[in-house]
Amino acid sequence: MAELHEVDHREVAQPVMMEGRSMIILYGSETGNAQEIATELSIMARRLHFQTVVDEMDSFKLTDLLAHQLAVFVTSTSGQGELPKNTDKFWRNLRRQKLNGTNCLAKVNFSIFGLGDSSYPKFNWAARKLRVRLLQLGAHEFFRPGEGDERHDNGWVLGYPTPSVIDSIWVPWFQELQDTLAAECPLPDGVRPIPDDVQLPPRYTLRLATPMDLDHQMKMESEEEARALERKFQATKTKSAVQSHVDHPRSKDMDLEDMWERNKATFPADIARRSAAWENQNHRRVDSLDKDNIITDHPHKYLLEPRSENQTFPPPDMLNIPHALHAQVLHNIRVTPADHWQDVRKISLDVLLDRPEDFPSCAAGSTVTIYPKNYPEDAQKLIDMMGWGPDADKPLAWGVAVGKEDSPEQLHAMRPPRLYTKKAPCTLRDLLIHNLDITAIPKRNFLRELAFFTREENEKERLRQLSSFGPDQEFYDYTSRPRRTILEVLRDFPGVKIPLDRALDMFPFIRGRDFSIANGGDSIRRTDDSYVIRIELLVALVEYKTIFKKPREGLCSRYLKNLPEEIHLRLDIKLPTTGKLITDGNSCRRPLIAIATGTGIAPIRALIQDRARFFNRGPTLLFYGCRNENADYFFKKEWVGIPGLEVFPAFSRDPVSPGDQEALERYENKLDMTNGAIPGLPGLQYDAGKNYVQLQIRKQAQKIGELMRHNPLVCVCGNSGRMPSSVRDALLDCLVISKIVSNKEEANHWFDNQRNLIFWQETW
Numbered sequence: 002m003a004e005l006h007e008v009d010h011r012e013v014a015q016p017v018m019m020e021g022r023s024m025i026i027l028y029g030s031e032t033g034n035a036q037e038i039a040t041e042l043s044i045m046a047r048r049l050h051f052q053t054v055v056d057e058m059d060s061f062k063l064t065d066l067l068a069h070q071l072a073v074f075v076t077s078t079s080g081q082g083e084l085p086k087n088t089d090k091f092w093r094n095l096r097r098q099k100l101n102g103t104n105c106l107a108k109v110n111f112s113i114f115g116l117g118d119s120s121y122p123k124f125n126w127a128a129r130k131l132r133v134r135l136l137q138l139g140a141h142e143f144f145r146p147g148e149g150d151e152r153h154d155n156g157w158v159l160g161y162p163t164p165s166v167i168d169s170i171w172v173p174w175f176q177e178l179q180d181t182l183a184a185e186c187p188l189p190d191g192v193r194p195i196p197d198d199v200q201l202p203p204r205y206t207l208r209l210a211t212p213m214d215l216d217h218q219m220k221m222e223s224e225e226e227a228r229a230l231e232r233k234f235q236a237t238k239t240k241s242a243v244q245s246h247v248d249h250p251r252s253k254d255m256d257l258e259d260m261w262e263r264n265k266a267t268f269p270a271d272i273a274r275r276s277a278a279w280e281n282q283n284h285r286r287v288d289s290l291d292k293d294n295i296i297t298d299h300p301h302k303y304l305l306e307p308r309s310e311n312q313t314f315p316p317p318d319m320l321n322i323p324h325a326l327h328a329q330v331l332h333n334i335r336v337t338p339a340d341h342w343q344d345v346r347k348i349s350l351d352v353l354l355d356r357p358e359d360f361p362s363c364a365a366g367s368t369v370t371i372y373p374k375n376y377p378e379d380a381q382k383l384i385d386m387m388g389w390g391p392d393a394d395k396p397l398a399w400g401v402a403v404g405k406e407d408s409p410e411q412l413h414a415m416r417p418p419r420l421y422t423k424k425a426p427c428t429l430r431d432l433l434i435h436n437l438d439i440t441a442i443p444k445r446n447f448l449r450e451l452a453f454f455t456r457e458e459n460e461k462e463r464l465r466q467l468s469s470f471g472p473d474q475e476f477y478d479y480t481s482r483p484r485r486t487i488l489e490v491l492r493d494f495p496g497v498k499i500p501l502d503r504a505l506d507m508f509p510f511i512r513g514r515d516f517s518i519a520n521g522g523d524s525i526r527r528t529d530d531s532y533v534i535r536i537e538l539l540v541a542l543v544e545y546k547t548i549f550k551k552p553r554e555g556l557c558s559r560y561l562k563n564l565p566e567e568i569h570l571r572l573d574i575k576l577p578t579t580g581k582l583i584t585d586g587n588s589c590r591r592p593l594i595a596i597a598t599g600t601g602i603a604p605i606r607a608l609i610q611d612r613a614r615f616f617n618r619g620p621t622l623l624f625y626g627c628r629n630e631n632a633d634y635f636f637k638k639e640w641v642g643i644p645g646l647e648v649f650p651a652f653s654r655d656p657v658s659p660g661d662q663e664a665l666e667r668y669e670n671k672l673d674m675t676n677g678a679i680p681g682l683p684g685l686q687y688d689a690g691k692n693y694v695q696l697q698i699r700k701q702a703q704k705i706g707e708l709m710r711h712n713p714l715v716c717v718c719g720n721s722g723r724m725p726s727s728v729r730d731a732l733l734d735c736l737v738i739s740k741i742v743s744n745k746e747e748a749n750h751w752f753d754n755q756r757n758l759i760f761w762q763e764t765w
């Protein structure tokens with residue numbers, strides 16, 4: 002039996018260390034679902050006395066797999082059948098050609114669980130691709146793969162998936178894995194699994210800092226700063242070397258290409274994620290727009306009651322995020338009318354650079370990561386509820402006390418990776434404002450752990466009931482459906498007092514949110530001060546009412562909505578992982594067929610501005626879909642007078658014009674079309690009489706066909722859901738209508754042939 006310790010009234014059991022009994026759990030996750038599943042797995046394995054390591058795939062090297070008895074992969078699928086971004090490095094290493102035929106993973110015993118949505122054509126492709134590659138390299142699958150599917154008739158609440166659907170596959174898989182581990186990896190005599198009602202030690206500890214700790218923290222920070230400076234210096238040296246081509250005169254296009262490569266090299270985080278062969282990645286997607294933008298429900302659900310609370314905007318302390326840039330907010334303007342259902346912001350930021358050459362002048366497809374913060378009032382509420390008041394403003398330290406490194410606590414007392422705090426001294430209040438997501442919807446494991454922190458038997462019982470795996474929906478009815486936050490859950494259980502040293506283990510960390518940069522070309526570089534670049538974002542705020550009619554805002558939306566002008570903040574800029582959008586003298590000769598809905602216009606605007614610098618650019622057709630001409634037709638005035646650009650807007654909620662009415666009627670009457678009017682198009686989608694982009698696309702079939710014959714760049718940006726497939730369908734129809742191909746099947750092949758067109762999609 003594991004050794005038990007009494008802590009307050011709690012029993013804590015330390016897993017028994019056994020040589021060779023270890024499990025590595027690697028996840029790939031965009032919004033945290035796969036991460037949560039990986040955490041659940043690690044808890045189960047620790048209870049079976051496995052030493053576990055759990056982290057995102059990119060934190061591991063391939064050789065790390067060899068050091069563990071078992072490896073479990075958990076990955077969601079993102080984009081169009083892609084692996085999540087935090088697997089980039091790992092996945093690229095795994096696919097290296099030189100590994101082919103080496104059987105290099107023959108010693109690895111693995112299993113894999115995928116998270117996906119069967120409404121996507123490439124259902125669970127990430128997990129499938131990963132599994133195939135692991136098997137190719139000789140790894141042995143010790144347990145069957147699992148494929149979670151979040152698509153279900155009742156699987157959506159306010160446009161968000163209800164994880165119960167994933168659970169219906171995940172829970173049996175998890176339980177079967179647990180049984181397999183117990184049977185295949187039996188424990189020695191006298192050691193029993195740690196039962197669910199006994200708590201495990203924390204993975205990461207937090208304590209009040211001693212003066213020695215503080216000295217140590219400050220020393221570490223200044224060493225890290227020195228290392229960062231050195232890295233920058235090295236990056237500049239590399240760039241200078243690339244630039245010195247005096248002996249070989251080069252064309253402007255070659256210089257532009259080099260500049261693209263060089264500029265990529267100025268972001269060390271990016272360098273870490275990419276190998277020199279980045280071109281190989283060209284087929285990859287960039288789908289890093291703010292996932293919170295997903296609102297698929299009817300707008301009346303999102304109308305907000307005015308907030309009564311007095312809010313104090315979070316303090317602008319700069320976090321120690323490696324390689325992040327420093328920016329200042331210039332404008333934060335609502336661009337939709339006050340009575341429109343959605344608050345959309347145009348946010349302009351000045352990014353302050355160390356050197357002017359630190360940013361590329363053409364950046365279509367780039368994204369900005371913004372790190373939202375909690376409001377001080379919310380942090381105070383939690384401090385009061387937990388009774389942390391006396392310690393809330395004292396400096397903290399992580400892990401082992403300086404000078405006690407050899408103590409057994411060291412085993413589990415670490416600083417979590419990617420916890421980017423304020424500079425030392427950092428207090429609990431700082432963590433609650435800048436790092437811990439205390440208004441997230443709680444995960445099952447959070448409720449399960451809470452049961453250890455209350456003395457009230459009725460609370461314990463209720464929390465265990467809510468968090469147990471079972472056939473009923475109680476957990477989801479209590480958490481996801483009403484969008485109940487962690488703070489609200491804690492208010493419902495006043496007996497719960499989380500000890501300060503468990504804070505890092507209990508609360509999820511705030512994630513950065515990505516937004517597409519909406520400007521490009523000359524507009525990005527300010528001429529008056531070359532050390533500053535100006536970027537613009539177009540952000541749809543997530544605001545809605547819960548089923549209890551309570552107004553709700555996403556964490557990042559609340560932060561951005563109130564973001565004051567002139568405030569300073571940290572942000573990351575990520576260049577696109579594809580070279581498809583590079584605009585240079587050559588590529589801009591291609592025609593552009595751009596289709597965007599809503600805030601999906603942001604990266605398209607950047608691309609149009611990038612192309613505007615070139616006189617020899619090909620013609621552009623822009624199809625833009627929104628609800629109302631006077632409410633969300635963003636950048637309408639900008640399109641007037643741009644040579645070679647034709648815009649075809651589709652307003653789905655405005656009365657249709659007579660021409661559109663006639664087209665709608667024609668498309669609605671299937672018989673008209675199938676009775677030989679246009680042969681070879683039996684499968685038109687009619688969109689229930691709505692003026693959507695696909696109607697406008699079909700109306701311009703001849704024009705589109707003309708451009709299709711000249712190797713265009715075709716871009717689709719905006720909502721995921723049905724839009725991308727309906728647009729594709731309409732484009733295929735255009736190929737048939739303009740007689741490039743004779744039927745839909747041929748159109749499909751033609752469209753997917755990269756010799757005919759370059760296709761880029763960014764949907765979320």
Ligand SMILES: Cc1cc2nc3c(=O)[nH]c(=O)nc-3n(C[C@H](O)[C@H](O)[C@H](O)COP(=O)(O)O)c2cc1C
Binds near residue numbers: 030081116
């Ligand atoms: C923009 C986007 C693209 C997606 N693409 C796919 C896909 O191609 N195939 C699939 O099976 N699931 C797809 N999904 C579903 C996700 O895999 C699923 O929502 C999963 O639970 C996300 O887990 P995560 O939070 O760990 O990333 C997509 C979801 C989003 C939001």
